[in-house]
Amino acid sequence: QVQLVESGGGVVQPGRSLRLSCAASGFTFSTHGMHWVRQAPGKGLEWVAIISYDGSDKDYADSVKGRFTISRDNSKNTLDLQMNSLRPEDTAVYYCTKAVGVATIGDWGQGTLVTVSS
Amino acid sequence: QSALTQPASVSGSPGQSITISCTGTSSDVGSYDLVSWYQHHPGRAPKLMIYEVTKRPSGVSHRFSGSRSGNTASLTISGLQAEDEADYYCCSYAGSPWVFGGGTKLTVL
Numbered sequence: 001q002v003q004l005v006e007s008g009g010g011v012v013q014p015g016r017s018l019r020l021s022c023a024a025s026g027f028t029f030s031t032h033g034m035h036w037v038r039q040a041p042g043k044g045l046e047w048v049a050i051i052s053y054d055g056s057d058k059d060y061a062d063s064v065k066g067r068f069t070i071s072r073d074n075s076k077n078t079l080d081l082q083m084n085s086l087r088p089e090d091t092a093v094y095y096c097t098k099a100v101g102v103a104t105i106g107d108w109g110q111g112t113l114v115t116v117s118s
Numbered sequence: 119q120s121a122l123t124q125p126a127s128v129s130g131s132p133g134q135s136i137t138i139s140c141t142g143t144s145s146d147v148g149s150y151d152l153v154s155w156y157q158h159h160p161g162r163a164p165k166l167m168i169y170e171v172t173k174r175p176s177g178v179s180h181r182f183s184g185s186r187s188g189n190t191a192s193l194t195i196s197g198l199q200a201e202d203e204a205d206y207y208c209c210s211y212a213g214s215p216w217v218f219g220g221g222t223k224l225t226v227l
Binding site: 004035037043044045046047050059061062095100101102103104105106107108109110111 | 121150152154156162163164165166169170175207209211214215216217218219220221
């Protein structure tokens with residue numbers, strides 16, 4: 001059974017950094033691309049970033065490009081999201097998700113809340 | 119890339135059928151056979167219900183079905199049950215990025 005467990009959320013001041021992690025289990029992590037998706041309070045879902053199965057390819061939403069970095073460690077089955085220069089509009093629940101099939105976002109974690117506020 | 123357009127809310131009585139629309143453009147919904155639908159009960163992990171426009175993951179009820187016409191995809195839920203009450207989101211691959219709809223709140227009366 002696929003399990004994705006996010007951690008690292010919390011309250012942070014604007015301009016500061018935060019690193020999110022996702023522990024994956026129940027599937028062969030090293031053969032799947034992974035995404036981060038977020039949901040701001042009272043808003044819809046927003047795709048944030050993707051990393052290929054081996055970490056060689058990455059892409060980002062325009063709203064986070066240059067500030068966020070997605071990475072993975074296939075030896076530890078973990079996915080990370082380094083978030084720098086945080087803004088109040090980055091406040092959201094961040095979900096770790098597993099890619100399936102051709103280009104589908106499949107399984108999701110429970111999410112971790114990031115609040116950017118002074 | 120703009121968000122896909124979904125109705126804010128839909129409702130139906132138990133046993134009835136409802137359809138949720140998801141309107142995009144020729145750059146996303148209309149271009150790729152890569153539309154998916156998610157069920158989200160607040161506080162829980164979203165769940166994949168439909169992928170690649172019409173396909174149903176194993177374990178998802180046959181009451182859920184997907185379709186597409188032009189730039190509009192649709193999710194139909196037949197035989198509504200109380201447990202279907204949730205938020206539903208569509209998503210389309212758009213050549214990276216992926217773009218989501220704003221979400222539709224389904225109320226089972």
